[in-house]
Amino acid sequence: MSVTTTEVEAQPFRHFAAEVLAVRPVGASLVRVTFGGAGLRDVTTSGPDQRIKVFLPRAGETDIRVPTGPDWYARYRELPEDERAVMRTYTIRAARDGEVDVDFVLHGDVGPASRWAGGVTPGDRAVLLAPDRRYPGYRDGERVGADYAPPPDAAWQVVAGDETALPAISGIVEALPADAVARVFLEVPAEGDRVDRALPPGVEVTWLVRGPGDASALTAAVRAATLPDGPGYAWLAGEAGLVRELRRHLVTDRGLDRRRVYFGGYWRRGQSEDAPQEPAED
Template sequence: MSVTTDVEVEPYAHFEAEVLAVRSVGASLVRVTFGGPGLRDVTSSGPDQRIKVFLPRERGAEVRVPTGPDWYARYRELPEHERAVMRTYTIRSARDGEVDVDFVRHGDAGPASRWAGAVVPGERVVLFAPDARFPGYRRGARVGSDYAPPRDAVWQLLAGDETALPALSGIVAALPVDAVAHVLVEVPAEGDGVDWSVPPGVTVTRVVRDGRSDVLAAVREVTLPDGPGYAWLAGEAGLVRDLRRHLVRDRGLDRERVYFCGYWRRGRSEDTPREPEED
């Protein structure tokens, strides 16, 4: 018999997973439900919980990912043709032995979109996700989840593009009944609906991308309430940078109260080395 001690459990672990179901969510997203006995140990430390999804480089190929503390270094050392495609996503929901992940479909522009456009039940992937056995989660630790409005925030502004929809959905669902918030989301097509049930003090603005309208213009039109606030911004890196600059430079919001994350960069994949963020 082997005993797992606290010190042996890391915040994240690799989980083998099988596709159980696939369904469209609006015009641009597809929801993939993953299952497997090991997924009972997947947890979430917040509504915008990030995970890694490892996909086969060729359809039907076996997904092999190094494990252990030095897994990433060994993963990067693999020849490109042997290295599984790694992309970052948000847990849309997690149940006993099942995890839902929403993928944005934009044709064959990238390996993840290609995979999501043709995936069928039975295909296998690897998820790198929070491990519920990590003792820190029981003490309130948060790893890979960053939505954290200060206690004194009397209003919130939540904004992003379609890649932020899963996180925004989780955040909106967690808002208290007395929340005051503006939620703005930019989507590619009219068929991308936002059907959230929100408290009375929450307004939701959906902007359909058409070359003239965008979420930045919509944010500029928002009248922010008085008092200390909090902003959560996610999506394409350039968009998120411009949103943050507007809130900090033009609106005077304390930069420490603005969380921002570039989920993707136009014209670049997640494999491209990151550049320093500009203020």
Template sequence: MTETATPAAAAPVPAPSPFGLFDLHVLRVERVTPVMIRVVFGGPDLARMATAGRDQRIKLFLPSPGQPAPRLPDASDSGWYATWQSYDPATRGIMRTYTIRTLDAAAGELTVDFAAHGDEGPASRWALRAAPGDRAGVFAPVTAENQAFEFRPPAGTDWILLAADPSALPAVANILAQLPPSVPVRAWIEVPSTDDRQELGAGPDTDITWLTATGSTPEALRTAALPEGTPYAWVAGESTTVKAIRRHLVQERGFDRTRVQFSGYWRRGTSEDGLQETGEAA
């Protein structure tokens, strides 16, 4: 009797990553408002980049001072982050988290808005001096359905509350652009001055309150009249302010905590490098 060998089970094929690394260069730079700089990037394979819109996050790699381009890991390396961390910090470049403002994959253009705050941070410094031809890198989605966006109103949402500062203004613009016009929206946006307000797409029942240095969102919300019905809140910006808004909505307004999405985009007195070292960066 001849025994037939049982073939070994084939190793499972890993699912393709919904993200990829892109080597980019600056096409155009525009000063949108005193606080906002718009940079349009191009690249050889931007046609495969995707976005969910809304508050779609990407990782932007900028060169260190004196470097022509950031050092990027191999795009096929699934452990790219550990590889990037292993590089010499003096030459690997600077990594920061940003929101896609717009993506025109067919035209090969990615637009990112930078909230400028002088030379205080490396990304702001870079954006203030950016010029056509400057090199950068991006870790971004290649599928529209991915884990790098948070604005996901659950079923049964009657109206939307948005709260943001300049760092989250690009996300607010995208959210408003994608919401059905019939959805009521109440938004509070903190900006340094009245010149930093932007024209945002808005439905007939959208009310945007722009707050300058004379006021803050937690203070404004305490006296605000809110719509009836089941809300969904999206809050992003400086970490301490975001937490104060969430606390007010849950403890004083009675919002269901599962219907309050809050994200600290930055923390006063702390850089993203510091947050990366402690594992707290988004």
């Protein structure tokens, strides 16, 4: 796939042909795939939780059929299901000159994307729908597909999610200023998923390891937390029902303005990867 785009024509997102350069484990439950390609020099991010679309070949195929252009999605949906590339939403973990890192959660042979992530090797192909740095709006501070945006007057933050939000939360924590006050809650499947990193003195990270068959401990941990006084901000992501419950607690029980809470449902318990990925508003 080849696309030529001038700055005048540039849209916020563009399709980029990509090749897998490297694959390495990240803790016990994630694998980091490094994509490369000449066009990836134009990939940028507008926030630490930058979402992109990743298109993968269908099982047994190598060709990735993805329409491009402003009306790509309508034409993608018009393709017969057995001809469409697999499309999933992920977070950019890092973007360098000509390279993009994406972390995939390994959760078994439960769908085409997780199956691909479990067997991916260098040389495999993909297509990324990602921010194009030539889009003029980015120079003016426009944000597209990135939602972490604490208000300037936020005295503290709550950042919480499960392993599917770990790449985004890692980026958020790394971007926190030295004077940040934040309570970070991460629920992961295994002790080996814990990552120790240097943190600003006002940032506390609580790791919760979920055992086999355990219900989520994340809600209980957030409910039990002592939060600072003053105006706050929350960023919540992970299983749709979980983040909806966390949002309800922060708004109803803690009195946090709902406009100061971002919540994103990355997956739905009991549903396939193809289920809708956004929780409904309360």
